[in-house]
Amino acid sequence: MKRITLLGLLSLQICFAQNYTEYQTGSTTDISTDHQQGVCLMGGATEQHDAMIWFLNKASGGDVVVLRTSGSDGYNDYFYTDLGVTVNSVTTFVIHNSAGANDPYVLEKVANAEAIWFAGGDQYDYVSYFKDIAMEDALNNYVNSKQGVIGGTSAGLAILGGSYFTAQNGTVTNAQALNDPYHSRMTLGYNDFLSIPYLNNVITDSHYDDPDRRARHSVMLARIATDNTTRSFGIACNEYTAVCVEPDGKAYVYGEYPAYDEFAYFLQANCASDFQPETCVSGSPLTWDRNGEAIKVYKVPGTESGVNYFDLSDWETGSGGDWRDWSIDNGVFTSVESINPECSSLTVTENSLSKIRFFPNPFVESIQIESEVAFNSVHLMDVLGNSISVKLQSDNTINMSSLSTGVYFLRLKSDMMIQVFSLVKK
Known part of the structure; x- marks a missing residue:
């Protein structure tokens, strides 16, 4: 015992x-x-x-x-x-x-x-x-x-x-x-x-x-x-x-x-x-x-x-x-x-197929979006896929000054397609 x-x-x-x-x-x-x-x-x-x-x-x-x-x-x-x-x-x-x-x-x-x-x-x-x-x-x-x-x-x-x-x-x-x-x-x-x-x-x-x-x-x-x-x-x-x-x-x-x-x-x-x-x-x-x-x-x-x-x-x-x-x-x-996907190094600031451009990338406080196609939703995610609330201003800018440094993904949806872009916050 x-x-x-x-x-x-x-x-x-x-x-x-x-x-x-x-x-x-x-x-x-x-x-x-x-x-x-x-x-x-x-x-x-x-x-x-x-x-x-x-x-x-x-x-x-x-x-x-x-x-x-x-x-x-x-x-x-x-x-x-x-x-x-x-x-x-x-x-x-x-x-x-x-x-x-x-x-x-x-x-x-x-x-x-x-x-x-x-x-x-x-x-x-x-x-x-x-x-x-x-x-x-x-x-x-x-x-x-x-x-x-x-x-x-x-x-x-x-x-x-x-x-x-x-x-x-x-x-x-x-x-x-x-x-x-x-x-x-x-x-x-x-x-x-x-x-x-x-x-x-x-x-x-x-x-x-x-x-x-x-x-x-x-x-x-x-x-x-x-x-x-x-x-x-x-x-x-x-x-x-x-x-x-x-x-x-x-x-x-x-x-x-x-x-x-x-x-x-x-x-x-x-x-x-x-x-x-x-x-x-x-x-x-x-x-x-x-x-x-x-x-x-x-x-x-x-x-x-x-x-x-x-x-x-x-x-x-x-x-x-x-x-x-x-x-x-x-x-x-x-x-x-394979090799490292290097998500954070993706420039994708220009895409001829989508006719969407955003800058600067990397960014500090905000980004500007230029597009020849109309998109009807904007969605931002961090690297873990967590949704982050953002608002597209009337001048097509998004203020992201509150974000921590790191990699983010911007998802833009139009009637014809969905485009996802990589962003880097400095």
Whole structure:
């Protein structure tokens, strides 16, 4: 029988409730620390220790909360003693239902945490237990107001994107997704659950060693682009690989390459005016080809030092990886070598086909549009596809002085066509 010490730094307290089970290790007195923000995405197998050390260091010695819907206390000793990082406590809650997630005591522990980790399991349990209740608000407040570190593995990773695969009707295979992007198992959620910096319009996936992952993930991006009329993005990890996102948007990749083929993948719909799938309808195979360049993918090897990275603030800058083009033609998935799409370097200030010109580009405060064709709507998006409210003035200028520096996409619609242009704010 396991000996339980009730006092001292190595204490373990196990509490049972009808709606949740609690496992507590360390101090029972809450403390506040100078914690840091960040996101850790783990690939789904045994945890990558260097990434987990990064995660725990963000807590700055504070309290760690593990949320799961199955299993028990497997993370308690691992986080509290095995990694050599000092933390005040580790508390695991195994949530059995929505009432457990909504329990005031559980919500208080979440609010007081300096690090929150989601275990694996069934992601639909997380969605159905945590979404649209006080737990959802508590998690979003923790990430965006308290600015604490958050992470997860496998199913716990799958729920962290602004877009997410719910698995409500079970998992989905490559073949099912490719042959019908609206298959009954292709259940997706869009920007209605967790809101985590740099992960809006991003759909995450794990276990990428499994060949039955990349094509279905691409179909998910096709659905997002179709259903929301916006560029879609994805992040995925091989099983023993982790992506750790710093507050500046740089996503560092941890693994044991070159000893093992451990990679992370950063997917994005090509930054072209015609980025949407050619055929994405219920009951028909997907075609998202766009001359073989539908999806631009940056593949990054993970190392123990986590030196290689991809910058989620521009979805273009990276180090240590290489580019691929993924495409799908009538349900057949293809991957080939490619180059950086260099979205921010697109000049496109003149286009003879559209007879639309805008200047200056790059701009500082405003742009001027000259057009020989009448357009009836103006839409501005950031690199993650988030809509930004802008107004076209009577002199055909748009004031964008309030924008942060970076890359934006201007979408102009006329009766005959839709044109998308890349803009750079200095």
